[in-house]
Amino acid sequence: MTVALVAEPLFELRWVLDHLGDVGQRLTEHIVLTGLAVGIGLAISFPLAVLAHRHRRLYAPVTWVTGLLYTIPSLALFALLVPITHISTTTAEIGLVSYTLLILIRNIVAGLDGVPADVKEAAQGMGYTDRQILWRVELPLAMPAIVAGIRIATVTTIGLVTVTALIGKGGLGYFILLGLRRFFSTAIILGAGLSVVLAVIADALLLGLQWLLAPWRRAARRRAVA
């Protein structure tokens, strides 16, 4: 086997071209798994973070539980889940979503905490209801911090998705696993490389979103320069 490894070039473009259909399918799967994980993670984190922000004493238990989830090694978590939820997207997502929660909740709470007290007081004094203060004042102002959290969660998840190859999912992780099993470096480089490229692109897109959602921050910077 070592002989075969030496004889083969490190990266065979021909093999990649022959498997373009496969690449497309795994890439799509990777994006879907990531999108689902971050989307569901956000749907769970958002109400928890708003609650923890409103009722401060909930913050410690919420971050303790999500922090605990975050520390479980991903391999072990998937291994534990398979007997319960079997080899399925559900199994993959339970794991992936768990890892986004701590990051998202912490960032949303930090964003809400960062809203200046005088702005909230003025809003209340002008006759905003509590709900209007949350949706029209606190959330828009927390948005840059929230998107920053989504960026970290997304990039982390893109890396983690490859691990789910072990339970038959994995997106681009499929190629990495394939390469490892057959000592085939082309597949490893392909899977790892595309995963990194995907993470970089996602990060850049979200950075753009962050920029679009906070025009007032650009205005502040313009003044600082002027």
Place this chain on the structure above:
Amino acid sequence: MANPMISLRNVTKRFQADGQAAVRGLSLDIDEGETVVLVGPSGCGKTTTMKMINRLIEPTSGEILVDGKNVLQQDPVLLRRGIGYVIQTFGLLPHRTVADNIATVPKLVGWEERRIDERVAELAAILHLDEQLLSRYPAELSGGQRQRVGVARALAVDPPVMLMDEPFGAVDPIVRARLQDQFMELQRRLQKTIVFVTHDIDEAIKMADRIAILNIGAVVEQYASPEVILRDPASDFVEEFIGEERGLKRLALIKVSAIEIEEGPVVEPGIPVEQAKQIIERYGFGWTSVVEDGRLLGWVDDQALEGHRSVAEAEIRRFSAAVTAESSLREALDSIVSSRTNVAVVIEGDNDYVGILTVGRISKEIVTK
């Protein structure tokens, strides 16, 4: 006398059930169109008192009436939309443009877009906010501009009552003085009922129709016009709080027009020197004003007249400063001590001579009233 616009009746606020009362049985009436300044040392309960009027803080007991209606029986959110609110740090929404900030309350109460646009433009004009500022974000504005946006926002739905919590506290002294003047000018036109909180007694003296000087627990030490408080402080606490230079501070409140102006020595330029010297001697100042057809030309003294036949031939010196009926006695006093003639010359219109003020005249004003 009409009913007061705002009436606090035996209002108490305790932040902890068993703790000291921040506000202890306060009763205070504020008339319509009046600017009342609550002033006192920090922790005296002045801000707490103000925030109970729009229920940002709920009173523990007592009654608060605004325009005859008990605020505690109203929806706090609707109540607040009907009361202008300005805070020290302005509290502008950083993610909204200036125009949107000003439009905050009109939008909350559901005005039509066109009416909102018109009102925003109107307020921008009233508060000297350049039209091109309207599309900017608060972070792009200077402190003075932000303050004016804060005031414009509070005035947006033309509320009869305004609450202002140290509204000029966050800008530098030069800008502050200008903003205070502009705001007083505005208030003369709008005649809002204003509750204004500050720890700065000089600001209180300048802005207030009446000042409530509060001690710890929002205990009213004195509630009167600035003039009365300076002339006749009700307690040692008040006297200490208003501080040094009480006399000068009072002079700043009295206008030249409020006291009798002295005639002073006056000559026409055409008269002979001998006659002018007689007039100088009669008044005993050692000089005389020179006035032609009612217009003030300047002054001459004995020395300048020496060797001339008529006053017109002598060197006529200009007064270094003059005051008008609208000037304060403090400005008049400043003019007196900085001029060589030792009087303040009073003019009106385009340099028309009215008379003079002397130190003796001004101090009589302070001592007797």
